[in-house]
Amino acid sequence: xxxxxxxxxxxxxxxxxxxxxxxxxxxxxxxxxxxxxxxxxxxxxxxxxxxxxxxxxxxxxxxxxxxxxxxxxxxxxxxxxxxxxxxxxxxxxxxxxxxxxxxxxxxxxxxxxxxxxxxxxxxxxxxxxxxxxxxxxxxxxxxxxxxxxxxxxxxxxxxxxxxxxxxxxxxxxxxxxxxxxxxxxxxxxxxxxxxxxxxxxxxxxxxxxxxxxxxxxxxxxxxxxxxxxxxxxxxxxxxxxxxxxxxxxxxxxxxxxxxxxxxxxxxxxxxxxxxxxxxxxxxxxxxxxxxxxxxxxxxxxxxxxxxxxxxxxxxxxxxxxxxxxxxxxxxxxxxxxxxxxxxxxxxxxxxxxxxxxxxxxxxxxxxxxxxxxxxxxxxxxxxxxxxxxxxxxxxxxxxxxxxxxxxxxxxxxxxxxxxxxxxxxxxxxxxxxxxxx
Amino acid sequence: xxxxxxxxxxxxxxxxxxxxxxxxxxxxxxxxxxxxxxxxxxxxxxxxxxxxxxxxxxxxxxxxxxxxxxxxxxxxxxxxxxxxxxxxxxxxxxxxxxxxxxxxxxxxxxxxxxxxxxxxxxxxxxxxxxxxxxxxxxxxxxxxxxxxxxxxxxxxxxxxxxxxxxxxxxxxxxxxxxxxxxxxxxxxxxxxxx
Numbered sequence: 255x256x257x258x259x260x261x262x263x264x265x266x267x268x269x270x271x272x273x274x275x276x277x278x279x280x281x282x283x284x285x286x287x288x289x290x291x292x293x294x295x296x297x298x299x300x301x302x303x304x305x306x307x308x309x310x311x312x313x314x315x316x317x318x319x320x321x322x323x324x325x326x327x328x329x330x331x332x333x334x335x336x337x338x339x340x341x342x343x344x345x346x347x348x349x350x351x352x353x354x355x356x357x358x359x360x361x362x363x364x365x366x367x368x369x370x371x372x373x374x375x376x377x378x379x380x381x382x383x384x385x386x387x388x389x390x391x392x393x394x395x396x397x398x399x400x401x402x403x404x405x406x407x408x409x410x411x412x413x414x415x416x417x418x419x420x421x422x423x424x425x426x427x428x429x430x431x432x433x434x435x436x437x438x439x440x441x442x443x444x445x446x447x448x449x450x451x452x453x454x455x456x457x458x459x460x461x462x463x464x465x466x467x468x469x470x471x472x473x474x475x476x477x478x479x480x481x482x483x484x485x486x487x488x489x490x491x492x493x494x495x496x497x498x499x500x501x502x503x504x505x506x507x508x509x510x511x512x513x514x515x516x517x518x519x520x521x522x523x524x525x526x527x528x529x530x531x532x533x534x535x536x537x538x539x540x541x542x543x544x545x546x547x548x549x550x551x552x553x554x555x556x557x558x559x560x561x562x563x564x565x566x567x568x569x570x571x572x573x574x575x576x577x578x579x580x581x582x583x584x585x586x587x588x589x590x591x592x593x594x595x596x597x598x599x600x601x602x603x604x605x606x607x608x609x610x611x612x613x614x615x616x617x618x619x620x621x622x623x624x625x626x627x628x629x630x631x632x633x634x635x636x637x638x639x640x641x642x643x644x645x646x647x648x649x650x651x652x653x654x655x656x657x658x659x660x661x662x663x664x665x666x667x668x669x670x671x672x673x674x675x676x677x678x679x680x681x682x683x684x685x686x687x688x689x690x691x
Numbered sequence: 692x693x694x695x696x697x698x699x700x701x702x703x704x705x706x707x708x709x710x711x712x713x714x715x716x717x718x719x720x721x722x723x724x725x726x727x728x729x730x731x732x733x734x735x736x737x738x739x740x741x742x743x744x745x746x747x748x749x750x751x752x753x754x755x756x757x758x759x760x761x762x763x764x765x766x767x768x769x770x771x772x773x774x775x776x777x778x779x780x781x782x783x784x785x786x787x788x789x790x791x792x793x794x795x796x797x798x799x800x801x802x803x804x805x806x807x808x809x810x811x812x813x814x815x816x817x818x819x820x821x822x823x824x825x826x827x828x829x830x831x832x833x834x835x836x837x838x839x840x841x842x843x844x845x846x847x848x849x850x851x852x853x854x855x856x857x858x859x860x861x862x863x864x865x866x867x868x869x870x871x872x873x874x875x876x877x878x879x880x881x882x883x884x885x
């Protein structure tokens with residue numbers, strides 16, 4: 255897939271100057287008034303039309319004779335939901351006595367400031383504030399420029415500039431987990447492993463061995479026993495987290511950051527929050543999507559740069575653009591020791607099937623239920639209420655089947671959503687289990 | 692967010708622009724409504740001057756004051772040309788031939804203000820606003836255009852009653868007006884010599 259590159263700057267010549275209705279009005283009324291005044295001996299009529307004659311001559315003499323180019327530039331092409339950037343418009347050359355207007359068309363999820371999207375050019379430049387209210391990649395509204403000369407006599411435009419676009423990254427919901435991530439096995443993370451080694455979690459006090467650090471010597475025990483003893487620790491390790499995001503469903507009205515979230519809003523913001531949490535703990539993370547076309551494949555990574563890549567990938571999601579996706583490709587080659595988090599509102603059967611498939615491989619799977627409650631709280635009609643009731647019955651059956659397989663299904667509630675289930679998994683990890691290979 | 696290098700920080704400051712909706716129509720800025728009010732004031736001054744110069748007319752014609760308001764959505768069309776043509780024709784028919792009234796001077800002011808306000812209104816969408824700087828510039832231009840009518844009025848006032856001189860002066864001025872109009876109306880001027 256070609257790498258998406260936002261268009262930050264757009265420029266276009268505004269074309270030739272053309273006379274306006276105001277100029278033609280001044281010419282016609284001035285000429286007709288002057289002729290009538292002469293023919294019919296009406297000197298007062300001549301007095302009345304004199305300002306119109308002056309306006310016509312003035313407008314014509316100050317007619318701009320150069321081609322003007324309009325340029326629009328976005329202050330920032332990567333935003334967070336709810337953040338504001340500036341759209342800077344400039345016309346060159348900046349001619350004196352020109353009156354210009356810049357218009358930004360209204361598009362969904364982009365708020366304009368001023369709200370009319372219209373700004374007057376001042377000395378050939380203008381600025382309009384833009385606030386993106388929903389994650390995703392999108393074009394901002396078409397920018398149009400129109401200029402008029404003195405007395406509104408000649409005009410260029412309105413001319414539409416080439417489209418500009420920007421990426422809006424989801425604002426991760428607040429999330430924190432105090433429970434350890436299961437199956438740590440790397441070398442750089444913060445999760446306590448079962449192996450003794452260099453770390454921060456206390457293991458035991460043992461006799462000194464060559465190679466032990468002097469600062470680990472436990473002096474009270476050493477003094478009491480007469481031989482050197484050191485404090486040993488468990489090694490800190492990183493874990494691998496695999497996020498599987500359901501892009502099949504985007505249920506609910508799309509109201510942006512200021513309104514109620516859709517199911518995909520909850521899913522994407524939860525994915526961002528979980529990614530932020532685990533990547534800040536130096537864990538490795540993989541993100542895969544199901545049901546969205548043209549989403550770049552993201553490899554395993556860790557750290558804040560990888561978090562930025564994850565958010566970029568989430569912003570690239572277009573819901574339900576690949577409905578034939580079975581998800582087999584998404585779950586291919588997943589680390590068997592990874593913690594699999596499936597984020598889904600559990601409306602699309604494909605996601606339920608994928609969770610079953612991952613669990614059947616013996617992997618640690620947790621389904622994070624991102625179904626927004628407000629969807630069913632206030633149905634607009636009896637038929638809608640009935641439809642939701644039927645759908646929720648099917649959904650309950652899916653959730654029940656997952657739980658029967660041992661896959662926990664936890665509703666997304668932000669901080670602490672996964673604490674309980676991760677502790678259970680860590681406890682369960684030490685127990686024997688059966689898996690189909 | 693900081694403005695990019697070279698941009699003024701003042702660009703970030705957008706004063707609150709209030710707009711008005713009339714039913715399901717477009718939103719109108721107060722600047723546009725102000726321009727329309729100025730155009731109405733121009734027509735009102737013109738009609739008042741005409742009433743004084745002609746010694747009164749049927750009160751129903753005062754309703755012409757509403758024309759700029761009724762046609763404000765079409766300020767950039769031929770509608771202002773039509774109603775200003777009608778107003779000038781009214782002066783033509785209601786005043787006596789060969790006479791001169793000093794009331795033509797405020798009528799010229801009304802005409803200049805009405806024309807400028809309509810032209811300014813047509814230069815921006817209904818929701819667009821004008822800065823104070825733009826307003827001052829248009830006001831200055833309108834004042835200069837009106838002041839040009841003063842010497843013409845003085846000349847006309849001086850020459851009124853002297854039939855031969857008036858005719859000659861009027862013919863000269865009228866011919867000049869026609870020449871200027873023909874010059875301005877040409878649509879394809881010949882190329883200038885190098």
